[in-house]
Amino acid sequence: MFDVEKIRQDFPMLVKQPELIYFDNGATTLKPQCVIDAVTSFYTEHTSNVHRGDYAIAATNDRLYDGTRKIFAKLINSDPLEIAFVHNVTAALNQIAYGIGEELREGDVILLTKAEHASNLLPWFRLAREKNLKIEYIETDSQANISVESFRKAMHEKVKAVSIAQVTNVLGSIQPVKEIAAIAHQYGAYVIVDAAQSVPHMKVDVKELDCDFLGFSAHKMCGPDGVGILYGKKELLEKLSPIFMGGDMNARFSSDTNMILKNAPIRFEAGTPNIEGVIGAGAAAEYLMSIGLDNIHEYERKLRAYFIEKMKKLDNIELYNPDNIYGPVAFNGKGVFAQDAAGWLASKDIAVRSGNHCAKILHEIIGTDQTIRASLYFYNTKEEVDRFVEAAADISLENAVGIFF
Amino acid sequence: MANSLLNDPEILRELIMDHYQYPHNHKLTEDESYASVHMASDSCIDDITVQSKIRDGVIEDIRFDGVACTISTASTSMMTDLLKGKKVEEAKDIIGNYFGMIDAKEYDPDVLEEAVAFKNVYRQANRIKCATIGWKAISQMIEESEKDA
Numbered sequence: 017m018f019d020v021e022k023i024r025q026d027f028p029m030l031v032k033q034p035e036l037i038y039f040d041n042g043a044t045t046l047k048p049q050c051v052i053d054a055v056t057s058f059y060t061e062h063t064s065n066v067h068r069g070d071y072a073i074a075a076t077n078d079r080l081y082d083g084t085r086k087i088f089a090k091l092i093n094s095d096p097l098e099i100a101f102v103h104n105v106t107a108a109l110n111q112i113a114y115g116i117g118e119e120l121r122e123g124d125v126i127l128l129t130k131a132e133h134a135s136n137l138l139p140w141f142r143l144a145r146e147k148n149l150k151i152e153y154i155e156t157d158s159q160a161n162i163s164v165e166s167f168r169k170a171m172h173e174k175v176k177a178v179s180i181a182q183v184t185n186v187l188g189s190i191q192p193v194k195e196i197a198a199i200a201h202q203y204g205a206y207v208i209v210d211a212a213q214s215v216p217h218m219k220v221d222v223k224e225l226d227c228d229f230l231g232f233s234a235h236k237m238c239g240p241d242g243v244g245i246l247y248g249k250k251e252l253l254e255k256l257s258p259i260f261m262g263g264d265m266n267a268r269f270s271s272d273t274n275m276i277l278k279n280a281p282i283r284f285e286a287g288t289p290n291i292e293g294v295i296g297a298g299a300a301a302e303y304l305m306s307i308g309l310d311n312i313h314e315y316e317r318k319l320r321a322y323f324i325e326k327m328k329k330l331d332n333i334e335l336y337n338p339d340n341i342y343g344p345v346a347f348n349g350k351g352v353f354a355q356d357a358a359g360w361l362a363s364k365d366i367a368v369r370s371g372n373h374c375a376k377i378l379h380e381i382i383g384t385d386q387t388i389r390a391s392l393y394f395y396n397t398k399e400e401v402d403r404f405v406e407a408a409a410d411i412s413l414e415n416a417v418g419i420f421f
Numbered sequence: 422m423a424n425s426l427l428n429d430p431e432i433l434r435e436l437i438m439d440h441y442q443y444p445h446n447h448k449l450t451e452d453e454s455y456a457s458v459h460m461a462s463d464s465c466i467d468d469i470t471v472q473s474k475i476r477d478g479v480i481e482d483i484r485f486d487g488v489a490c491t492i493s494t495a496s497t498s499m500m501t502d503l504l505k506g507k508k509v510e511e512a513k514d515i516i517g518n519y520f521g522m523i524d525a526k527e528y529d530p531d532v533l534e535e536a537v538a539f540k541n542v543y544r545q546a547n548r549i550k551c552a553t554i555g556w557k558a559i560s561q562m563i564e565e566s567e568k569d570a
Contacts, residue, residue: 417437
């Protein structure tokens with residue numbers, strides 16, 4: 017039984033800041049007590065490095081750290097050895113682009129969309145500039161949705177990699193990754209999924225999607241900062257060159273520069289990792305699974321529908337994704353600069369993000385550089401939506417400037 | 422303060438709105454004798470260009486254009502009004518007082534005229550960048566002009 021009031025009690029931020037309406041979950045999420053406890057107990061009860069110590073506490077941390085792979089494997093239906101811990105989804109996507117880049121030749125094409133976050137554009141842009149590759153964009157509708165037909169049209173023999181967000185970060189467009197992967201694989205192209213805005217909110221099954229690589233960040237799913245999950249099909253991970261060289265990821269090396277690296281996933285974890293972060297991320301994944309990703313998805317979908325219906329009724333608001341059924345609500349107050357409107361909302365204890373949300377070519381789809389993004393999570397409530405909409409109804413230039421007096 | 426109207430928050434709010442909706446000196450020139458500074462890297466959002474013509478120790482002209490929030494636009498617009506035609510030494514005094522106000526330190530409200538509208542910005546730390554973007558641009562150009570001299 018999904019009980020939002022009970023769930024809210026798990027989050028100290030919500031208990032300690034009862035007036036705060038936190039609708040900036042696309043940026044980062046609040047942390048439940050169980051995650052905080054998992055992190056702090058590492059500091060107060062069992063600090064050590066991993067994969068290096070011969071004492072009991074070190075063994076405990078090896079078990080907890082490597083054991084977290086099993087938790088994430090369960091979350092996305094992979095093998096534990098297909099889960100590498102990196103710093104965030106950005107690191108995961110950079111690693112993937114770097115590794116795949118070795119195989120690409122001049123004239124090869126990378127297929128993206130204009131709705132992608134900088135982290136799923138710039139690693140590919142750099143690669144394209146270095147190796148004379150071509151970037152092409154899959155056509156989307158005005159709310160950034162890819163149709164299977166438009167993908168089929170975009171796909172051709174030169175395309176070697178397709179990299180897309182499963183749920184886009186501003187408009188919440190849900191892309192048909194499974195169908196896209198099936199088509200792309202007929203051409204032998206890699207399929208890479210930025211799952212930063214999907215894994216926290218819905219059941220994601222990498223076997224069902226049949227994607228080749230996938231990345232997401234723990235902090236967007238109630239976990240600590242500084243932990244990203246890099247998933248890759250086992251045989252592909254074993255072929256991928258690591259970006260970072262250093263401790264733990266090597267098996268042996270000699271003065272003549274010969275080196276033997278460890279197998280995946282450790283090969284992608286050079287240096288001391290964010291051990292407490294990974295353990296905390298595991299606690300977060302278990303917490304989400306205990307509530308049920310399907311329950312979370314269903315609750316958010318209904319809450320978002322309630323939210324957007326109320327926003328549609330406001331004359332002073334322009335909506336950019338009213339027809340999408342999921343994800344953030346992207347809007348502007350008519351005639352009010354997004355950051356000014358966000359300032360007005362902040363004066364009402366409402367946290368949102370304004371600007372371009374790192375999706376700096378999305379304006380080519382929606383025609384504006386600036387939006388306010390209100391992004392929900394499963395601990396948000398209808399009462400919060402009501403209060404939000406009341407404040408949104410009062411977004412005006414006068415009120416936005418009025419906060420300074 | 423000399424002008425008591427500038428103590429009225431309603432008036433100050435109107436001033437900011439007015440400078441945002443109808444910014445002054447809001448057109449760039451192609452004239453190559455102007456110095457130019459593009460301010461876009463400080464934040465994700467604001468993207469403005471400020472131009473100035475500084476000759477013989479006098480700021481003869483200031484212009485700007487770009488996409489920016491009310492605070493950035495209005496503060497830059499007021500800056501152009503306030504510093505245009507001033508001697509560099511006077512301008513530096515005004516700029517010093519403006520940054521003093523923004524940093525919640527002592528300042529002389531009389532020399533700032535309308536720009537006192539931004540006296541409360543220090544309370545919203547995330548907007549300090551907005552209220553200073555145009556002022557930083559002109560400061561850079563004054564510094565450059567002094568190097569050249």
